[in-house]
Amino acid sequence: MAPAPARKGVVNTRDAILRATLEVVGEQGVGGLTNRRIVAAAGVSLGTLTYHFPSQTELLREAMLLFAEEETAKLAAIADAHSADGLSLEQAAAVVEHVIEQLPFGTDDLAPHELYLQAARDPGLRDASARCFAAYDDLAMTVLRALGVSDPARVAGPVVALIAGLQLRRLSTGTDVPAAEPLMMLLRGA
Template sequence: MATGQTDPRRRARILAATLDLIVDEGVAGVSHRKIATRADVPLGSMTYHFTGIDDLLREAFALFADHIVAVFEQHLGRADSPEQACEAVTDLIHTLSEGPRRDLILTQEPYTLAARRPEYQELTHAWMRRTRHLLEQHFAPDTARQLDALIEGLTLHRALDRRPHGRALTRLAVTRIAAVT
């Protein structure tokens, strides 16, 4: 790289380091200095790329939300009937609850942040709008809202339970909410 040029991947490295730091220390442990160290960038890069820590957190969580929405799309995109959509939701719950611990932590952190700081609520609302929109391709809006909450709740319960319930119980909950037998 020629003198005076900035690393074109620096911004992406900062966002990735932010998410990694959140996984390790929670939002409370995030600072410009820690992120810069983890991303191996000069501290001044932080304010060059982001207006402040809140801007950085919002962008990092938006990036992670894109990842989760892609997982929703992957599962729900295959469904061609209400029964297949219920099966896709069941698969989604089990995929998310059995997936990387990193994803579980990063899914919960924005909600905790939004509960403490109302200015972050738009972030969680945007995320929910996106997942509900995908669910509404298969279910009525009220049903999609309930299923979205069920996905998050059962994912968390299955991931943290010492003896998580099996697929049959998940499928039963999904079909009850969706009113599909």
């Protein structure tokens, strides 16, 4: 059963716990995720944490889904802002590169990667991980359709994989990795 939506500007206890979980995972990794760290970051009691999330798998799954929902909404807004522009493939690739360049280097970026790796270890998280990637694929298909790419369903997965891989490379090396050229190579080859 989904919780009632929070009023705008008000973070409910459940969301505070999920955001604190993402913060701790980003800073410490899944291995460093403890109830004590979560309650300290969320400003809640241990009883409140265990009331809302009786298991760590449930907590991680819900944190992953919150991240995916917010990330998808943010990326969809960017796509919508440019969809009416009638962008060419080259312009769209440049927009993607610009968006990637604007992403911060920080612990917020590490949390999703940590959660995806944890999903490889914990089958209880795989459904949430699959839902995250399905949301990225759907967004990619929407953009690819708007660009007139034939068979966007076939191309969406590789586009998402390319962008995720470039972001992982950027995070792990600490250097900007150009995205426009590899994206254009992929789309032209498709």
